[in-house]
């Protein structure tokens with residue numbers, strides 16, 4: 298890290314100077330962002346409080362699927378990236394970006410305690426000409442209502458002495474079609490100059506920064522994007538219920554509708570929502586609406602429908618086993634895929650775990666296979682990923698496909714087991730249709 302200078306940040310950015318950048322929170326968002334910024338010539342210090350994550354990074358190991366260990370090791374070796382829990386070095390940071398988690402509490406209200414803790418680490422070292430950006434998804438108003446007064450308690454004024462902005466992260470883990478730098482990035486400041494400085498900074502490693510009029514617009518844009526997905530997934534899940542009753546293949550219906558070149562975007566049914574975004578972000582919007590004394594009924598309904606999918610899957614398992622005269626209790630069930638989506642190892646809020654918990658409560662004998670997930674904790678039990686060679690499959694009464702990772706010959710699975718419930722349309726052409734149950 299270079300020694301800090303008091304020169305105006307905008308001028309330094311325009312002169313294409315390399316900056317000291319601190320990224321706080323090195324998770325699914327922070328680590329890919331930190332490595333991208335470092336690879337574009339800035340000097341990045343990543344901060345985290347997780348000892349195990351820091352240990353991995355110090356030994357040149359990445360724990361995020363989309364960040365190769367080799368890239369981390371090379372950046373560390375080149376002196377472009379270091380990881381630490383020592384926040385004192387934020388003193389030297391020209392830019393500090395907050396990427397910590399934003400969960401909900403037990404009553405589904407926003408829990409911004411991690412954002413506040415990260416902000417406190419920054420505030421302890423806030424200095425003139427520093428840019429602070431919040432990237433964590435949060436409710437509209439967080440930047441102006443919570444962070445702005447918090448930072449200004451130092452006596453420094455945003456837009457005059459330092460810069461404060463919100464820029465939502467749009468990373469889509471395991472989606473190799475869109476690199477982070479290719480996805481336009483919305484940027485809103487608490488003042489116009491804050492936005493302009495933040496946009497110029499992002500322009501040094503993102504192809505298309507998208508300036509908006511305020512940090513609140515940027516916060517709302519992110520929640521709108523993810524709520525849009527959540528609501529449309531709920532709609533198609535409801536279509537799946539109807540198609541099931543009508544004996545129609547919902548996947549064929551969607552493919553047919555998707556041939557319309559305008560005004561339609563396909564979404565697909567599944568066992569429910571997972572990950573740190575879709576099951577959580579709409580609750581931030583709902584909470585904000587409740588503060589304004591009205592309810593966002595679309596969100597409540599969508600969340601209910603998506604939550605009900607796990608029960609629907611268990612219903613399918615019950616019906617399938619019934620065809621063989623078996624109860625769920627004591628049946629040998631293999632869950633295929635437990636990560637929340639294809640190509641990732643993340644099991645946060647995974648619908649597969651909700652299905653597993655329900656089946657466990659019915660005393661099923663559960664096992665799972667997932668190349669990306671070595672072990673999972675289910676109540677008091679710890680399960681480890683089992684092999685799925687044909688001889689291994691033969692011992693199960695039923696396989697439930699919950700995550701359609703690549704690299705598995707799904708069509709051949711019904712060759713080796715009596716029954717399959719396919720929640721992802723992984724089996725396109727079933728050789729034994731009577732064995733395959735779809736949602």
Ligand SMILES: NC(=O)c1ccc[n+]([C@@H]2O[C@H](COP(=O)([O-])OP(=O)(O)OC[C@H]3O[C@@H](n4cnc5c(N)ncnc54)[C@H](O)[C@@H]3O)[C@@H](O)[C@H]2O)c1
Nearest residue numbers: 322323324325326345346347397398399414415433434466
């Ligand atoms: N995961 C995604 O696909 C995704 C996509 C877009 C946006 N987001 C949003 O980005 C944010 C981060 O999500 P994530 O999935 O990267 O979370 P994560 O849990 O993987 O990472 C957060 C990291 O922050 C660290 N941390 C927590 N408190 C800290 C503190 N006070 N100081 C330093 N480090 C601290 C944690 O130890 C953890 O390593 C969330 O708001 C999320 O909604 C996530």
